[in-house]
Amino acid sequence: MSKIKFLWQELTGSFWFIPILIIIFSIGLATLLIFIDRSVDVRSIEFFSYILTESADSARSVLSTISGAMIGVAGTVFSITLVALTLASSQFGPRLLKNFMHERLNQVVLGTYVSTYAYCLIVLNVVKDNEAQVFIPSLSILLAILAAIGNIILLIIFIHSISISIQADHVVSDISVSLMKNIERIFSEELEDEDPSIEKNTKPLDYYLKDFSHSKTLKSPKSGYLQYLHNISLFEAAKTNEYLIVSHHRVGGYIVKGEPIISIHSKTEFTEDSSINFENNYVLGSSRTTQQDAEHSIHQMVEIACRALSPGINDPFTAISCIDNLTSTLCYLTRVKFPSKYKFDDDKLRYAFKPLTFQGMLDAAFLQIRQFSKGSPAVVIRLMEALIKIHDYTSHKIHKEAVKEHAEMVLKVAEDSFEECHDLEDMRDRSRSILEES
Template sequence: MGKLRFLWEELMGSFWFIPILIILFSIGLASMLIYFDRTVDIESMGILRNILTESADSARSVLSTISGAMIGVAGTVFSITLVALTLASSQFGSRLLKNFMHERLNQVVLGTYVSIYVYCLIILNVVKDNDNEVFIPTLSILVAILAAIGNIILLIVFIHHISISIQASKVISDISSSLMKNIESIFSEELDEENPTGTSNTESLDHYTKEFPHSKELKSPKSGYLQYLYNESLFKVAKKHEYIIVTLHRIGSYIVKNQPIITLYSKTEFTEESVINFEDHMILGNSRTTQRDAEHSIHQMVEIACRALSPGINDPFTAISCIDNLTSTLCYLTEVKFPSKYKFDEEDQLRYVHEPLTYQGALDAAFLQIRQFSKGSPSVVIRLMEAMITIYNYTHHSIHKKAVREHVEMIMKVAENSFEESHDLEDIRKRSEAILENS
């Protein structure tokens, strides 16, 4: 189920799936309304006389006008989307284009305009006015008119959405919201006061594999990024076959063809039937995704900050905004339980080993590159120090505090080597004392 859920979410995030669903819905709606028009006679009385179309020529004219306008606006919408994607690519990086393509409003707008065009074509085809039959689908035409009015409003909303979607503050806010949603889904358990790392056993892997003399490496059939790893299913397989399964890569890692990806440990000789088909438990793709890869979401924010700090752009305010949002994420991570790399069965036998994201890894992913690019920008370096102070105040355990102190020391070295103004250096040194003096 986990793999199917992953594939479904990827499908929903594609640029074509939602529009196709809307088009199919419009075809079904057209068929239903045509049937209703044939079975129910709607009289043009009262206010309906000014709304319903009563002649075949008028019906054809209205439907032709709507269909031509809708397909024309659909081309305009597509052009606007491409311009927005081009601007976003040049400003924030091409890797963020997927975020814009996943925008539900963009998909709905494109699908709606094309679907109304298809709807009008179907209705136009059934309009009859000859010696054998006279059929004017008045209700279907009324729905087409109402849909056209709704699409005009939708176009205004779409233009407003596009105009703000490429602003740096909106992009950073959207990525931050997506990052927090992803983090909360992955790290849902609260921190154990006695076990902050989530690791219940510190023994080495060799300690557990001494009674499993037979081992076998499973190699990747192709190159690509590890997009999804179904830990629960691998754990169940390990219990069923009495293996110890060790995954050698974390989600988001790039794996080369024929590179070892899983190691199996067994007490008995391996047979062809006993070796698992690991492709059923993981997905390799051409690019990283944000679904289960929290580190990739962090890297998206870091990329914006690093591009903002490049000499060609030199926008420290955008970088500072990224630092603020990353600080919020890291403060949240100080309160959650990171999963253990070891997973035991009911009999306390090790069955599954993987490489989860750690607090140190998340902290490094968030701030190492920004610190490296911040040299020569005192305001960004000072904000980095302020971020470390905020995060340090949220941490309650020594292992987290040690990781933060290491970053404070690295930020101080950048300040000492790049600050030209003594007052700036003295300012950041005073800020760091509150942390370094407690080490």
């Protein structure tokens, strides 16, 4: 069920799904209104007599004008979208194109214009004016006119949205909001007073595997990124069958065809009755997604910052904005409970996997930015300020050690690249709050 939910979310996030739904709805609406026009003579109502089309030639003219205009504007909308995607790709990186394609307004606008065109074609086809029959679907034509007026307003909103969507601050803010929603969904449990540096189960995996005499491995049928892994289902399967299941990869990792994904260990021989359809517990794809991959949105933010620091763009202010938003995310992560790599059932290890860690999230956020920030004192200083703020938020030793390690690397960059001695002295003064803490 969880895999179906994952695939449904991926489907609804695609660029074509919403437009197709709107087109199908418009076809159904056209059919319904034509049926109403055949069943009810709305022109006999005095109010409608002033606004309804009464001749077949006028009806054809109105519908032809609207349909031609809508398909023309749809082409313009598509062209504007492609230009925006090209600008976004060159400025922020090609991996951010999916964010623009998933924008609901872009999907709705494209679907609305194409569906209005399809609606007008269907209604135009039923207009009759001959000796055998006269039929003018007045109510359907009225709705086409209202849809055309609404689409004009929608075009203005679309152009406004596109002009804002390619601004650096807006892009960074959208990714930050998406990142925080994803982080809050994945890490919903607060750490409270428990120290994450105290690992309850420090024994190596081989210690537990020695009790299992039989094993089999599920290998990857193709190469790709691990987009989804249902840890709960695997843990329950291990409990039910008294297995020890080991997951060899974390969501977001790249798996080569034939590489082990999951290992199943048992104390008895495997039988057909005890077989489990493990293929339903993971999804491989050609790209990374954000549903379970918390680091993916962080990497998107880091990519913007690194491109901004490249010599061709040289935009330290965008990089600083990325650092500020990443700082907010990491401050939140200092207060959440990261999962343990082992899951037990009555002191029996049933599932082992590679969980996310605070150290890993901190590395993903700041390592590459620090590497690209050499030669930009403003960005290096903001990195140190960010680490100081994260250090102030955390109260646990293992988190403080990770922050201290990054502060030492940032200070080393300052010592190697700062030409002004006052800037360097300022950096050293700032770093003392972290580096000199016992």
